[in-house]
Amino acid sequence: MGDPTHSASVPGTHTFCRPHRTMSQDVSTAGRLDKHQLASAADAIRSQRPIQDFAPELGFEDASGLLRAIADSMRLKLADLTDIEIDEQILEGFPVRLIHRYEVFPIAKESDALVVALSNPFDFQAIDALSAATGQIIQPVVSDPEQVRDLIKRFLGVGAETIDGLLALQKDEDLGELNSLTGQDLEDAEVAQQASVVRLVNEILSEAIEARASDIHIEAQEKGIKIRYRIDGVLQRQPAPPEMNQFRSAIVSRLKIMARLNIAEKRVPQDGRIKIRVKGREVDIRVSIIPMLHGEGIVMRVLDKENLRFSLADIGMPDDVYQRFQKLIRLPHGIILVTGPTGSGKTTTLYSALSEIQDEETKIITTEDPIEYQLEGINQIQVHKKVGLTFAASLRSILRHDPDVVLVGEIRDLETAENATQASLTGHLVFSTLHTNDSAGAFMRLCDMGVEPFLVSSTVEGVMAQRLVRKLCPECREPDLRRQADLPDDFPYEQAKENGTVVYHPVGCSACRGSGYRGRMGLYELLVANDEIRDLATNQAASNEIKKAAVRGGMKTLRQDGWNKVMQGVTSIDEVLRVTKADA
Incomplete structure (x- = not known):
């Protein structure tokens, strides 16, 4: 791995980098970690422990303080990836397999160097591999590993790593005709690709469950496949690699097998159930498959027993x-x-x-x-x-x-x-x-x-x-500053004004996946x-x-209960308007 104090030269400040701040002297001199702290941080990051979990062990109150100290110690810049805007052209020619293997993401082009956010800044082998694969100078920056993983999901979509592997397998074992295979032929083809397709479908399901989705929609389109999750009652499209369309039939067939349905039947609707375990908890999934113009459409209702309490x-x-x-x-x-x-x-x-x-x-x-x-x-x-x-x-x-x-x-x-x-x-x-x-x-x-x-x-x-109604995300909600003239006629404005009530509206952050609502x-x-x-x-x-x-x-x-909950700060005016109508 090399010397943990390994450094890289860094050009001037960029808009995506936060300026350095000196840490207090009782933690480390001039905001840097000593050798033992660096070694401990490196071990924790390699084992994928969340930064906020081990930051206190090294004397820091939060993850941001520790990340700044790691960046200072390694003479690297610190990049905050929250709400970062990235030119997708940067991804062109960047090997997807290395993004997943090393959990890195290119975030900017700086003169003759490619700026890459690292989830593990101590992995110098990754820098060498990226440089060799792209033929460019790699300028590494330190970032929160969770932010790097979120960025990978956001831009590459669910199942991107597995799709990349399937494409490589396709070249070696000629799985290009997978879409035309049915019945026993498909079962035979599974010998060649079963593990990868199983993994891909599991990723789609587990990602939906982690996102708290109540329903998963897999829709056949003329030019591709569309995946949407219903989260907090609203459908949200999920990014997916365009190459996923090549494996649409395999995905449908795998789900049919899991739900114990007839994989050869594509003319009539079918219903079934799937029972899976995700991170130690049992989840039931109700499956409905309907033949449509461009292929079979699938909707799955997620019944997460562990997260449901009937009280x-x-x-x-x-x-x-x-x-x-x-x-x-x-x-x-x-x-x-x-x-x-x-x-x-x-x-x-x-x-x-x-x-x-x-x-x-x-x-x-x-x-x-x-x-x-x-x-x-x-x-x-x-x-x-x-x-x-x-x-x-x-x-x-x-x-x-x-x-x-x-x-x-x-x-x-x-x-x-x-x-x-x-x-x-x-x-x-x-x-x-x-x-x-x-x-x-x-x-x-x-x-x-x-x-x-x-x-x-x-x-x-x-x-x-x-x-x-959706609940406002407590991490990012902000006061709703609309004037009385811009509010619904039946909103109790005078009551709110008299009581000094603050009404909030959604903003969006990483905690709520940018929607402004959570739950x-x-x-x-x-x-x-x-x-x-x-x-x-x-x-x-x-x-x-x-x-x-x-x-x-x-x-x-x-409507009255809705306005009461708006004035309690738990939901927004727009949410109440979405699901209720004014009283006659």
Whole structure:
């Protein structure tokens, strides 16, 4: 490896480099590390320990201080790669395999030298290899290893290293006809390329899970393949090497094998499940494959059991809503509905409610399509329409198993709705979901299905409408300085001004992958049926009349809960506008 005090001549200051600052004398003289500190730092970096983990061991408060000291000690510049802009022409002719092998990245061209950020500044062999491969003078700079890895992902995309290896293998073993292989031919071809394709697919899956994606979209395009992750409810395109298109069929076939689907069938939709382990935790993935114009499209729903905790206290309910909902879910009988569009967190709310009331004295049975998560201590039934096991049919059978609480995944038709009302009238507490815009609309929806209004009004005890909004990233959020004239008309500007409330908007940083948001939380509107609401429902009053009555009874609307969370600094005005509409 050479002398750890090895130095390189460095030209003047550049915009991508931070100026040097002298470290305090009690750490090292003139901001430099001694031989023992340098050796310890070199060992830690080689073993890929995060800088911030071992910085305190060497007397530094944070990673940036240690990186500056390493740069000073080695007479190198320190490059901060946060939000750095790079001319992609620099990458032309730069060997991808060496970027991955040594975890380096070219960031600028300086006269006759190529400036390269190193994740390991002690790896002098890397500098020699890069110089030999490019035929250029290499000017190394010290950077945070995590920033270098993020840069590699950002510009080269998921699976770039494996694709590079596959291309090399293709030259040696002629895998160019992989796209035309099907059935047994593809299985035979796997002998030549299985390990690499397995690795590539695993990289796509593990990268999505690490990014907290709820869904993975692999879409066939006329001129390539598009990979998108749904993160915090919003689809984000992921960079991928253009060469990945050559291995599209291999990727699809590998996923079919993992999901135990027919790899030869490309004419009809197929559904399956994959169970994998990522960094010691078990993750379920639901796979849907549909034939499209330019090839098969794949959408995978990620069900990460380790990161999901079903607790009403943790899903963002306001205190008053939480207390009233707690009383509802402990009623001896009746119907409790959760409404909202697909992907609004209805299943999480229902599972959290069941987990709250589940004990040895309560028998709970659910009928779902599909079963998203397996709940300990709760009996779950998977709907199978092909054999006649619908929501309505399973609900009839469930009542013969002496349940106390029943969950019906969704009330979709009159038969299911009537069975649910009869179950509540015979002493059962029934949970279910509906697709309505707000809580008041649930009464009209059930009546429109054909349920008698008096049955709806006498059995529905409460309706929770909800939406999901993205939470602002606490690392980069900034005050929203918009004037009152630029704010929505119903935003409580005067209240915020009177209370000195600071409203924030998203910015974007490395912690949130540039989106400005990290994580999601719910907006809630809980309608608890009272005498006035029951009378209105019996008389088939319009939804807005029921809503007004609920507000008079103390209900806060989705929009109001959204503005409250904006004033708490946890989400933005734009997020509330995205998922709610102004109250009439």
